[in-house]
Amino acid sequence: MIYKRSSALFAEAQKVIPGGVNSPVRAFKAVGGDPIFVKKAKGAYLYDEDDNTLIDYINSWGPMILGHAFEPVVSAVVEKAKKGTSFGMPTEIETKIAELAVKMVPNIDMIRFVNSGTEACMSAVRLARGYTGRDKIIKFAGCYHGHSDSFLIQAGSGAVTFGAPNSPGVTEGTAKDTLLASYNDLENVAEIITNNKNEIACIIIEPVAGNMGCIPPQKNFLQGLRTLCNDNNILLIFDEVMTGFRLAAGGVQELYDIKADIVTYGKVIGGGLPVGAFAARKEIMRHLAPLGPVYQAGTLSGNPLAMAAGLAMLTHLDENPDVFKSLNKKTAYLHNGLSDVLTTQNVPHTINREGSMISVHFSETPVVDFKTAANAANNGKFNIFFHSMLSQGIYIAPSAYETWFLCDALTYEDLDKTIEAAAVAAKSL
Numbered sequence: 234m235i236y237k238r239s240s241a242l243f244a245e246a247q248k249v250i251p252g253g254v255n256s257p258v259r260a261f262k263a264v265g266g267d268p269i270f271v272k273k274a275k276g277a278y279l280y281d282e283d284d285n286t287l288i289d290y291i292n293s294w295g296p297m298i299l300g301h302a303f304e305p306v307v308s309a310v311v312e313k314a315k316k317g318t319s320f321g322m323p324t325e326i327e328t329k330i331a332e333l334a335v336k337m338v339p340n341i342d343m344i345r346f347v348n349s350g351t352e353a354c355m356s357a358v359r360l361a362r363g364y365t366g367r368d369k370i371i372k373f374a375g376c377y378h379g380h381s382d383s384f385l386i387q388a389g390s391g392a393v394t395f396g397a398p399n400s401p402g403v404t405e406g407t408a409k410d411t412l413l414a415s416y417n418d419l420e421n422v423a424e425i426i427t428n429n430k431n432e433i434a435c436i437i438i439e440p441v442a443g444n445m446g447c448i449p450p451q452k453n454f455l456q457g458l459r460t461l462c463n464d465n466n467i468l469l470i471f472d473e474v475m476t477g478f479r480l481a482a483g484g485v486q487e488l489y490d491i492k493a494d495i496v497t498y499g500k501v502i503g504g505g506l507p508v509g510a511f512a513a514r515k516e517i518m519r520h521l522a523p524l525g526p527v528y529q530a531g532t533l534s535g536n537p538l539a540m541a542a543g544l545a546m547l548t549h550l551d552e553n554p555d556v557f558k559s560l561n562k563k564t565a566y567l568h569n570g571l572s573d574v575l576t577t578q579n580v581p582h583t584i585n586r587e588g589s590m591i592s593v594h595f596s597e598t599p600v601v602d603f604k605t606a607a608n609a610a611n612n613g614k615f616n617i618f619f620h621s622m623l624s625q626g627i628y629i630a631p632s633a634y635e636t637w638f639l640c641d642a643l644t645y646e647d648l649d650k651t652i653e654a655a656a657v658a659a660k661s662l
């Protein structure tokens with residue numbers, strides 16, 4: 234494939250945008266080469282500026298669960314735009330999507346819409362601190378909760394890929410309130426709680442981790458966290474920005490039958506427009522302004538175009554619950570196919586999967602936390618695999634720490650092509 238125009242556009246972009254990208258994970262820094270500039274997309278396919286067609290396994294990093302330019306979402310946005318794009322006043326559609334989200338998700342009474350997953354997580358932690366009157370939070374190494382200061386402590390994917398796990402600009406004062414735990418290690422969490430008695434406001438976690446590759450929680454891990462939180466008056470925050478409305482209509486809360494105290498959303502909930510949200514039971518949400526003292530606001534929050542896209546997306550998922558089954562089946566098929574070709578070529582690998590999230594780690598040891606993910610990522614094999622797949626028209630995330638996201642527009646023929654490409658890529662490893 235030729236990327237002449239993409240490279241030229243990238244050169245232009247670098248003159249006026251730092252690194253040529255508006256979010257670092259889009260750059261190909263970890264894998265080498267220039268990022269590809271996309272012209273348009275439809276369904277499972279990307280069409281780039283050089284008119285190459287790519288099968289897309291990033292899907293805008295998760296939102297496009299039904300594929301690109303999904304007709305009901307597009308027409309909802311177009312119709313809304315004609316009536317004005319922002320008012321800074323309440324609109325009926327905000328209540329409609331809130332009602333639908335509250336219906337689809339277990340254990341939440343109220344939801345507040347913001348503009349990104351970062352904002353959702355940042356606000357959720359502020360709410361937890363305001364509610365409990367405590368300062369400290371526990372996060373897990375390798376989990377990403379957006380780029381707000383408290384979270385840039387071993388933050389997975391982007392932050393790890395770029396070698397700045399503790400970003401300059403984050404003050405020591407902020408960092409000291411973030412306690413770092415090891416994913417899937419309940420004893421570690423219990424010890425941290427014991428050492429910080431009555432000081433911890435919340436535990437925030439990706440209940441199925443997706444920012445160090447895909448790492449599902451081991452048996453009883455989430456239940457163990459729930460019990461520790463109950464016993465110590467700590468709020469449990471599920472960051473479902475990636476998993477919400479993707480792994481099930483009710484996200485990981487439904488899938489694993491565990492109740493979180495606050496849940497954050499992003500990605501799928503916005504149907505491809507900038508939307509985040511956080512939700513909880515009434516007794517927690519009523520601490521939020523204007524009902525309560527915990528401040529949180531946004532000029533464009535609940536933006537009509539964003540709400541129209543989100544409502545069209547959630548409505549489709551609500552009315553077609555088989556989407557999740559179909560996605561699981563497709564991802565399992567891909568899992569088996571990839572596993573077969575890598576085994577045939579004697580490539581050591583571990584494939585992690587939960588629903589339509591999947592990641593290939595080039596190591597035989599189980600990948601269960603950040604340490605094991607980093608060990609598997611550090612052998613250079615991923616970069617060779619990535620470039621081979623790309624040259625065959627398969628677009629996976631340009632980092633060993635990222636999950637692949639499937640969309641339901643993928644056909645079994647697309648999956649077969651992907652598996653065949655992986656067989657070719659495996660030969661070069």
Ligand SMILES: *Cc1c(COP(=O)(O)O)cnc(C)c1O
Nearest residue numbers: 349350351377378379474475499
């Ligand atoms: C993407 C992501 C975020 C951040 O969302 P943005 O919309 O990029 O700010 C937070 N948490 C998780 C789990 C994510 O995957």
